[in-house]
Amino acid sequence: MRALVVTGPGKAELQETEPPVAAPGEVIVDVERVGVCGTDVELFTGEMSYLHSGRSWYPLRPGHEWCGTVTAVGADVDADWLGRRVTGDTMLGCGRCHRCRTGRHHVCADLAEIGISRGRPGALAEQLAVPASALQPLPDTVDLTLGALVEPGGNALRAVKGAGLAPGGRLLVLGTGTIGLLAALFARARGIEVHLLGRDPEGLRLARTLGFEGAWTRPSLPELAWDAVVDASNAGDLPALALDLVEPAGRVVCIGLAGTPSTIDTRHLVLKDVTAVGVLGGSAGLAGAVAAYADASVDARPLVAATVGLAEGLEVLAGHRPAGAGQGPKIHIDPRR
Structure with missing residues (x-):
């Protein structure tokens, strides 16, 4: 089968590889759509911290936002999975430790992440092997575009719940990238008044197109009482800004990651009686994201600017937007093309 493999910093190629075989407890998925996110780009550029800590290594195959159809099952897997449309959890815990047994597999000490860490191949290929325990079924009302947006949607939904x-x-959302806009969409669907703070004109323009009139730059941000602030940016100074802006006894949710350490004054945190929440992964939010997409309370499809073939994915990883791409921050890849 064809697969997109990153062989070193700034180096990737299409390869012909052996298709996966379902091990006990696994299924094989024919991949139909994959989203490219900032983590994939950092794995390509070599900036991803896991590459420096030994948690990830080259060669690697990215792709953790995906959907497809189950075409084979391994031993101990219910045959009813065959032919079903699915997406899946990125976070694969050991299943045995205390964290896994108490519903916190996403912070398992032996965590492997599909397309990211511990050598687990990702979805930028024609087929993908996935543990059946990680599968999330997709109803017919969730199309391919939405199916590949379930994983980032789960992250965003967890951030909204954390608020x-x-x-x-x-709610004030810092950042108008994929996660920031998704968080805004999920929050609005829950009846929350949502505002966004951004600096990218395209992101602010898209936010307004999506119906968010409160899309601001820093100089234009109104002095309102922000009951909670979600930092969905990659800016090192914004966690401190979130703490400055949030109402006393409010909540700050951090889901974005900066390339350098962020600093906050914990005296400020304590004296304002603020609750700080960190969000890692979409595991606990996947089912909720599917449900919101299925009942049309959240339509995230405008966030996808273009869908390209696997060969064009090389340019996407290198940071190039396809010709004719729309406003959205997300690029999808169809490995069948």
């Missing part, structure tokens, strides 16, 4: 707001609460 802890009831309908009518006011």
Whole structure:
């Protein structure tokens, strides 16, 4: 089969590789759509911290936002999975430790991440092997575009839940990339008043197109009471800004990661009685994201600017936007093309 493999920093190629065989407990998925995210780009450029800590290594095959159809099952897997449309959890815990047994497999000490760490191949290929325990079925009302947006949607939904707001609460989202816009969409679907802070004109323009009139730059941000702030950016100074802006006894949710350490004044955190929440992975949010896409309370499809073939994915990883791409921050790849 064809697969897109990153062989070193800034180096990737299409390869003909042996198709996967389902081990016990696994299924084989014919991959139909894959999203490219910032983690994939950092794995390509060599900036990803896992490459320096030994948690990831070259060669590697990225792709952890995906959907497809189950075409084979291994031993101990229910044959009813055959022919079903699915996506899946990126985070694969050992299944035996205390964290896994208490529903926290995404922070397992032996965690492997599909397309990211521990040598687990990702979805930028015609087929993918996945543990059946990680599968998330997709109803017919969730198309390929939405199916490949379930994983980032799960992350964003967890961030919204972490904000802890009831309908009518006011949320400020820092960042107008994929996760920031998804968080805004999920929050609005829950009856929350949503505002976004960004610096990218395209991202702000898309936010307004999506119906968010409160899309601001830093100089234009109004002085409102922000009940919670979600930092979905990669800027090292924004966690401190989030703490400055949030109401006393409010919540700051950090889901973005900067390339350098971020600093906050914990005296400020304590004296404002603020709750700080970190979000890693979409595991606990996947089912909720599927449900919101299925009932059309969240339509994330405008976030996808273009869908290209596997060969064009080489240019996408290198940071090039396809000709004719729309406003959205997300590029999808169809490995069948």
